[in-house]
Amino acid sequence: MLSTLTATALLLAAPPSEVERLYEIADAPSAERIYSDVERLANFGTRHTLSETESETRGIGAARRWIAAEFEEISRDCSGCLEVRIISGTVEGERRIPDPTEVVSVVAFQRGKLDPGRMVIMSGDIDSRVSDPMNATDDSPGANDNATGMAGVLEAARVLTQYDFPGTIVYAGLSGEEQGLFGGKIVAAVAKEEGWNIKAVLNNDMIGNIEGIDGVIANNIIRVFSEGTRADETPQAARYRRFRGGEVDSPARNLARYIDEMADVYLPNLDAKMVYRLDRFGRGGHQTPFTEEGYPAVRIMESHEHYDRQHQDLRNIDGRHYGDTLEFVDPYFAATATALNALTMAGIAGAPPFPTEVELGGAVQPSAVLSWKDGGENRRARRNLAGYRVHWRETTSPVWTHSRFVGKVNEWTFENIVVDNYFFGVSAVAEDGSETPVVFPGPPGQFSPLSSVSDEER
Template identity: 85%
Template sequence: MMVLNSLATALLLQTAPPSEVAKLYEIADAPQADRIMADIQTLVDFGTRHTLSETESDTQGIGAARRWIAAEFEEISRDCGGCLEVRVISGVVEGERRIPEATEIVSVLAFQRGKLDPNRMVIMSGDIDSRVSDVMDATSESPGANDNASGMAGVIEAARVLTQYEFPGTIVYAGLSGEEQGLFGGEIVAAVATEEGWNIKAVLNNDMIGNIAGIDGVIANNTIRVFSEGTRADETPEAARYRRFRGGEVDSPARNLARYIDDMAEAYLPNLDAEMIYRLDRFGRGGHQTPFSNAGFPAVRIMETHEHYDRQHQDLRNEEGRHYGDTIAYVDGAFAARATALNALTMAGIAGAPPFPTDVELGGAVQPSAVLTWKDGGEGRKARRNLAGYRVYWRRTTAPQWTNSRFVGKVNEWTFRNLVVDNYFFGVSAVAKDGSETPVVFPGPPGRFEPLGLPRDEER
C-alpha cells in the first residue's frame, strides 16, 4: 500500500477540486428528443443524401442537406451571440471505385472557440450522406433516418446545448460527407487539421445512435457501444519497441478516451451504460473515426448496441411481411437524446479541463516504488489558468478500467511508494478548479494525445 505523509495529505485534501461538475448534470438533461426527431425528419425529407446526388436543388439531394446543416449552425450561432464559426471544408475526389468521376466532397463544421486554449479541440461528428442497397444508386429514395441522420441530428442538438456555456477549450461540431463512398469527408478534414496544426484531443464519431431493436431480437434503450483501438494507428517502429518493453497495448489515447466516456456515463447518465468495445469499429467494417485515427488523433465510434441490418443500406420495400429500409419509424428519439447527452457531457468535460499533461514518463525499474513524471501542457500560461493540479492513476495490468487515483496538486512528479512498477499501469490527468478533468494520459508514445509524427505543443 502506498504510504503518504499525513501533513501533505491534509494540505492536498484542502485544495482538491470538486469530485463532480455541477453543470454537467444540467447538460445531461438538456438534449431534447423532439428537436432531434424534427431534425432527422428534415434530413429524411431531402429524399436522398447520396454523395453523388443532386447538389443544385434547394429541396432534394446532398447539396440541399449540407446547406441546411450550415444554416442550422448559423441560426444556433445567432442565438448565442455569434459564438460559432461555421466553415465549409471540401476536396475533389475522383478515380475511386465508388467515386469514379470528379466529385466535390463537402463537409460542414462549426467551431465554438475556447476562451483560454482555443487551439485545443474536441470534435463530435455525424455523417451527412445516405445510401440504399446499391452503393452507386444516387437517385432512389434513401432516407437514412438512423444511418446517419440520427448522428447528424445529435451533432446539431449538442451544438444547441453546449453553446449556452463557455469553455476553456474549443468544441467542434462536424457534419462529414462521403462516408458511404469511402470515408472521404473525414479524410479531407483530418488532412486539413494536420496541415493547420489543430490540437485535436478527441473525435467522437456518432454513426447510428437511434435504433434500440436489434436483428438479434434484443430491444434495449439503456446501452450504447464505444469502439476504440488499443494500439495507435500512427505507431512508429520506435514507439512499437517502447510499447513492447513498457506496455501500452490497451492504453492508446483512443482507449483512454473510451474509458473517459464510460466514466461520464457512470457519473452523470445512470440510465445509459457505455459498453466499451475493444475494436476500431465493428468486425470488418468502418466509420469516420478511422481517418482521424490514421492521422494520429484520438478517435472513437459511438453507436447503438443492437443493430438491425434490414434497416441499413437497403432499398425501401416489404417482402413476406418483413420491412427493409432505413425509415424514421424505427428511430427512438429518447435513446438518440441520451446518446447525444453522452457526447455533450464528454465534450464539456474535455473542453472544460485544463491542457493535457505532456511528456508523461514512467520510471522505477528494479526499485520498490514507481515514479511518474510529466510536463504542463498548453500554449502559454493563459491556457493553464484554470488548472487546479493533477490526478495520478494506477491499476493492475489486467484491469480494464482505472481503479485507483488521487489528486496530487500542481506538481510534475509523483512517487508511488511501495508500488512495484512491474505490477501496475500508471497514468495522469489534468484537473480544473471546477473539477473538470482530462482523460488519463498513459506514459510514453503509446499514450500520447498528440500524433506521433507531429511536434509537441511547446515545440511548435
C-alpha cells in the same frame, strides 16, 4: 502510505469530484428537436454523395446547405459564438467515386476562452445510401444511418453553446462516408496541415435504433469502439510499447474509458459498453481517418443493429420491411446518446491542458515514479488548473481503479508500489472538477500525433 507527501501537498484540497453543470447538460438534449431534425434530413429524399446538388429540396447539396443554415441559426442564438466553415475537396478515380466529385463537409467551431487551440470534435455523417452504393437517385432516407448522428451533432451544439469553455468544441457534419470515408479524410488532412490540436473525436454513426435484428431491444446500452494500439505507431514507439506496455492504452482507449465514466456518473440509466476494436468486425466509420492521422477518435453507436434497416432499397417482402425509415428511430435514445457526447465534450473542453511528456520509471526499484510536464502553450491556458490526479490499475483491469489528487506537481512517487505489476497514468484537473482523460506514459498514450515529436522521443 502510498506516497511521500510534502507539507504543501498535505494542505491541498482536492477539487469537486462532480461538475454541477454537467448534470444540467445531461438533461438538456431534446428528443423532440432531434426527431424534427432527423425527419428533415430524411425528407431530402436521398443524401447520396453523388446525388443532386442544385435542388433546394432534394439531394446532398440541399442537406448540407440546411445543416450550415442550422449552425448559423444556433450561432445567432449565442451572439455569434460559432464559426461555420465549409471544408471540401474533389475526389475522383475511386471505386465508389469514379468521376470528379466535390465532397463537402460542414464544420462549426465554438472557440475556447483560455486555450482555443485545444479541440474536441463531435461528428455525424451527412450522406446516405441504398443497397447499391452507386445508386444516387432512388430514395434513401437514412433516418438512423446517419441522420440520427447528424441531428445529435446539431442538438449538442444547441446545448453547449449556452456555456463557455476553456477549450474549443467542434461540431462536424461529414460527407462521403458511404463512398469511402472521404469527408473525414479531407477534414483530417486539413486538421493536420493546419496544426489542429485535437484531443478527442467522437464519431456518432447510428444512435437512434434500439431494436436489433437479433430480437434484443435495448435502450440503455451504447457501444464505444476504440483501437488499442495507435495507428501512427512508429518502429521506435512499437519497441517502447513492447517492453513497457501500452497495448490497451492508446489515447483512443483512454478516451473510451473517460466516456464510460461520464455515463456512470451523470447518466446512470445508460451503460457505455466499451468494445476493444476500431469499429465493428471488418467494417469502418469516420473515426478511422482521424486515428490514421494520430488523433484520438472513437465510434459511438447503438448496441444492437438491425441490418434490414441499413443500406437497403425501400421495400416490403412477405410483410418484412427493408429500409432506413423514420418510424424505426427512437428519439429518446438518440437524445440520451447526444447527452453522453455533450457531457464528454464539456468535460474535456472544461478541463485544463492535457499533461505532456508523461514518463514512468522505477525498474528494479521498490517504488514507481511517474513524471509529466504541464500542457498548454502559456500560463493563460492553465489558468483553471487545480492540479493533477495520478491513476493506477492492475494490468488485467479494463478500467482505472485507483486514483489520487496530488496537486500542482510534476512528479509522483508511488511508495512500495512495484512498477512491474501495475499500469499508471495522469490527468489534469480544473478548479471546478473538470478533468482530462488519463494520459498513459510514453508514445503509446500521448494525446497528440507521434509525428509531432522527435524520433528520439518516439
